Amino acid sequence: MQNPERSIVILGTGGTIAGTAVEAGDTIGYRAAQLGVASLVRDVPGLAGQALETEQVAQLDSKDMDYGVWQALARRCAHHLARPEVGGLVITHGTDTLEETAYLLQRVLAPSKPVVLTAAMRPASALHPDGPQNLLDALRVANEPGARGVLAVLGGTVHPGAEVRKSHTYRLDAFCSGDAGPLAYVEAGQLRRLREWPQGEGLGLDLLEPEAADWPWVELVSSHAGADGRVVSALQALGVQGLVVLATGNGTVHERLEAALVRARAAGVKVWRSTRCAQGRVLAKPGDLLPDAGALTPFKARVEVLLQLLLEARRQHGA
Incomplete structure (x- = not known):
């Protein structure tokens, strides 16, 4: 029309x-x-x-x-x-x-x-x-x-x-x-x-105003058989600011990788869990050591972590 x-x-x-x-x-x-x-x-x-x-x-x-x-x-x-x-x-x-x-x-x-x-x-x-x-x-x-x-x-x-x-x-x-x-x-x-148009409030164009080279560094890591925490330690040493882990199943993470991610989070790195499964979402449960990304795919979760870090930087600058 x-x-x-x-x-x-x-x-x-x-x-x-x-x-x-x-x-x-x-x-x-x-x-x-x-x-x-x-x-x-x-x-x-x-x-x-x-x-x-x-x-x-x-x-x-x-x-x-x-x-x-x-x-x-x-x-x-x-x-x-x-x-x-x-x-x-x-x-x-x-x-x-x-x-x-x-x-x-x-x-x-x-x-x-x-x-x-x-x-x-x-x-x-x-x-x-x-x-x-x-x-x-x-x-x-x-x-x-x-x-x-x-x-x-x-x-x-x-x-x-x-x-x-x-x-x-x-x-x-x-x-x-x-x-x-x-x-x-x-x-x-x-x-x-079949369903309603997208709704919601935008975060605002000014959120993207910093020079692209100054945007936070957010990376993806994967949980899998034989995973360990060395990749997390290396990224942390290089200054990574956010990590999204492609977790197995309902957000489960290999114990060695999880331990490294918990340490990184304690040191100030923003860490989220998504799932590497093609369908479904991560359902939170008692005892989770790391926050989850809900229904967001790892790649959308990475963008969201990036935006959250930009928001935090803007608040700090405004303060």
């Missing part, structure tokens, strides 16, 4: 959706981020006549996403969301770190207009690229009256930005929303919504 009075801004960051390969049949040996976002829009016939603006914020393979790009993207989102003539945003992104960018934007901005991330599993040069349909579907969602929050649209499925995760390495339906399931489906140009 197109709103004729308001435009949609499409922000490009690169990714597979903008990738090309020498051979049209090559869907894994391509180079990401080769085409500009304006070119992507021109190549989708269904977008002709829509009130659209395009802006290239970055041009990179999303495996190489960094804090500087996050800062620039969040600022451009905030700028365009503040314009009354803009009804929503679409962001073209790589699939590899889309879930992290989506979580960050939802937590920082929690927009009252839709901010829709979309991507592709096949490059633009493929015989049957999925990017054009994903872009068309994302614009359909961005034009939906009443839509709000950060969303991800891929393969005809709408995911909340705080919950979306990449769950397959290669196939076209590579994303899911965890236990809660999709927010909606785009079916033949129509939106079928």
